Amino acid sequence: MTGSANFTNCNCPIGSGGGFFVEGTWTMNGGAIYCYMKSSAGFTSNKIYIEECSSHLNGGGFYASIDSGSTLKFTDTCEIYKSLSEGGSGGGLYIYIDFYYPSSFLPQELVIHECRAIINTDPEYLYQSGFGGGFFLCSRYSGYPFTTDQLNFRGLKTYGNVAENYGQSLYVVMGYVRELCRLGINGEYVKGNYSDIDSDESELEGIVMEIEQFDSLQLSMIIQQQKPLEYWWKRPYLDIWHLSYRQDGLFNGQDNYGCGEYNDACQTVSFAFSEISILIGDYDGAVIPEKKIGICSGGYDLVERFIFRPNECRTNSIKIMKERYGTKFEMEGQAQILIKVGNGRIYAASGMRL
Numbered sequence: 001m002t003g004s005a006n007f008t009n010c011n012c013p014i015g016s017g018g019g020f021f022v023e024g025t026w027t028m029n030g031g032a033i034y035c036y037m038k039s040s041a042g043f044t045s046n047k048i049y050i051e052e053c054s055s056h057l058n059g060g061g062f063y064a065s066i067d068s069g070s071t072l073k074f075t076d077t078c079e080i081y082k083s084l085s086e087g088g089s090g091g092g093l094y095i096y097i098d099f100y101y102p103s104s105f106l107p108q109e110l111v112i113h114e115c116r117a118i119i120n121t122d123p124e125y126l127y128q129s130g131f132g133g134g135f136f137l138c139s140r141y142s143g144y145p146f147t148t149d150q151l152n153f154r155g156l157k158t159y160g161n162v163a164e165n166y167g168q169s170l171y172v173v174m175g176y177v178r179e180l181c182r183l184g185i186n187g188e189y190v191k192g193n194y195s196d197i198d199s200d201e202s203e204l205e206g207i208v209m210e211i212e213q214f215d216s217l218q219l220s221m222i223i224q225q226q227k228p229l230e231y232w233w234k235r236p237y238l239d240i241w242h243l244s245y246r247q248d249g250l251f252n253g254q255d256n257y258g259c260g261e262y263n264d265a266c267q268t269v270s271f272a273f274s275e276i277s278i279l280i281g282d283y284d285g286a287v288i289p290e291k292k293i294g295i296c297s298g299g300y301d302l303v304e305r306f307i308f309r310p311n312e313c314r315t316n317s318i319k320i321m322k323e324r325y326g327t328k329f330e331m332e333g334q335a336q337i338l339i340k341v342g343n344g345r346i347y348a349a350s351g352m353r354l
Helices: 177-181 211-216 219-225 229-233 269-281
Strands: 005-008 020-022 033-037 042-046 048-051 062-066 071-075 078-081 093-098 104-107 110-113 135-140 156-159 170-173 204-207 240-245 291-302 305-308 318-322 337-339 345-348
Touching (some): 033 071, 062 104, 204 229, 269 291
Parallel strands (some): 005 048, 033 062, 093 135, 240 291, 291 318
16 A cells, blocks of 8 residues: 555444454454455555544454464554554454564554543453453563564554553554563563653563463453563663562561562562563473562562472572662662571571582
């Protein structure tokens, strides 16, 4: 498609593609455009403007199924505005991509704003809905490694989108979503205009699984397993996981996913060890050659007996250091670990370097 194209007030209550249809099946997806791509097809959207379109199910503005080595690109100031998924996911855009053969989705210049994904209240509807207010991305056969030539969202901008469930701007359902988040530096190929400092974590969320499993799960299980995408690209500086705990409650960290920075410390040693395995080794229980623990300037009260065993800590080497050790910001003086009378103990078992 060359030149420019505007789609305004399109609706897809039945069928596919309320404004434009490219080889599809009889569904209720794609308020303005429905695109089904296979056999190494290529589709480049230039200067497409989609406004106030809606679908009964997925992809209020644009729905695409990308299969068998096909490529979809958005270039030259494309925009999806105030579009609505009335009972599915992807208020502005829904992308279903099959990685069995290397397919690609490259939004090089795309703005999605003020779109909405609404929960389907029909008791007979058997799939998930209300995810990805701006953009919903899902896959099957998500082979790894994939490259930034296949998925690259650096040109994607999202503003003011709303999902009645999760992922206000983007929700990703993919077996290798963690690896996608770790391409480049600090999620640069998935975050678009998301700011680690200013944006709310609910803007970008996802879950590690394929779409068929996702659609069959109860919502409570999805909530339990999903994460903000930032969780998968954010690791504490120099891979030092900080701890903070005082019995008087003045300097307590929290055992939350993504904890570990000096200003967002974890509370327990065991949780920090688990986080290190997940974020460095990709799964809980992964063996890491060395795990580094930082003690925050507020100190740490050890109130339980802790034995550092290699098989339990999933490492043979543990370094305990003061806050931000090895940087120009390291704390003055020494950090304090206070072993409380009673259960508080530290032991290093055979084979452990402490």
